[in-house]
Amino acid sequence: MKLLVVEDEALLRHHLSTRLGEQGHVVDAVGNAEEALYRVREYHHDLAVVDLGLPGVSGLDLIRELRSAGKRFPILILTARGNWQDKVEGLAAGADDYVVKPFQFEELEARLNALLRRSSGFTQASIEAGPLSLDLNRRQASLARQALALTAYEYRILEYLMRHQQQVVTKERLIEQLYPDDEERDANVIEVLVGRLRRKIEAGSGFRPIETVRGQGYIFTERCR
Numbered sequence: 001m002k003l004l005v006v007e008d009e010a011l012l013r014h015h016l017s018t019r020l021g022e023q024g025h026v027v028d029a030v031g032n033a034e035e036a037l038y039r040v041r042e043y044h045h046d047l048a049v050v051d052l053g054l055p056g057v058s059g060l061d062l063i064r065e066l067r068s069a070g071k072r073f074p075i076l077i078l079t080a081r082g083n084w085q086d087k088v089e090g091l092a093a094g095a096d097d098y099v100v101k102p103f104q105f106e107e108l109e110a111r112l113n114a115l116l117r118r119s120s121g122f123t124q125a126s127i128e129a130g131p132l133s134l135d136l137n138r139r140q141a142s143l144a145r146q147a148l149a150l151t152a153y154e155y156r157i158l159e160y161l162m163r164h165q166q167q168v169v170t171k172e173r174l175i176e177q178l179y180p181d182d183e184e185r186d187a188n189v190i191e192v193l194v195g196r197l198r199r200k201i202e203a204g205s206g207f208r209p210i211e212t213v214r215g216q217g218y219i220f221t222e223r224c225r
Helices: 010-022 033-044 059-066 082-093 104-119 150-163 170-175 189-201
Strands: 002-006 026-030 045-048 073-079 097-102 126-129 130-136 140-143 146-148 169-170 211-213 217-220
Touching: 002 010, 002 033, 010 026, 010 104, 010 146, 026 033, 033 045, 033 059, 045 104, 059 073, 059 082, 059 126, 073 104, 073 170, 082 097, 097 104, 097 170, 126 150, 130 146, 130 150, 140 150, 150 170, 169 170, 170 189, 170 217
Parallel strands: 002 026, 002 045, 045 073, 073 097
Antiparallel strands: 126 130, 130 140, 140 146, 169 217, 211 217
């Protein structure tokens, strides 16, 4: 998933970006609200982590502006303010969850994963479609209960397509799931990865859930649960 981290403390921002990247996410990390708003205008994000104590425009005002602009991705507040009034104000502004500093990364990761599941319409840490299943915690795909040998990039594409079942997903959106915004991108890579992914799923199973929508992108045609 592509995450936006808005944290003015450089060291914490670096640690969050690194740890979340190790969990398979593409992280867009910035230090203030103005840069965050620019990134949101230019790129798609699946979730945002926002510190309240930002310089200039506050985290609360940033959240309000994101919601006013129609951004519907989940927002998790990360802040040193721990009293209940701040929590209520943050949630009322449009945030979906609240983690107080200092925190354990494992708790933050669990809350982020829960928000991502709910935003995709799933309540369990797994996604299933026909003989195909994903273990979202282990980041493992299985076909007919047998582990499917996918590369990290192939898994990211499959997870994104299944989370957005029966929706056309553009190549550009899939590229954003693989590379940070400042890296050189090649749309041909997506064709190669999707082709390999299809062959691995279809081999010996006859299950063909990924279709190409000419001139638009790809669609996972099966209903997931």
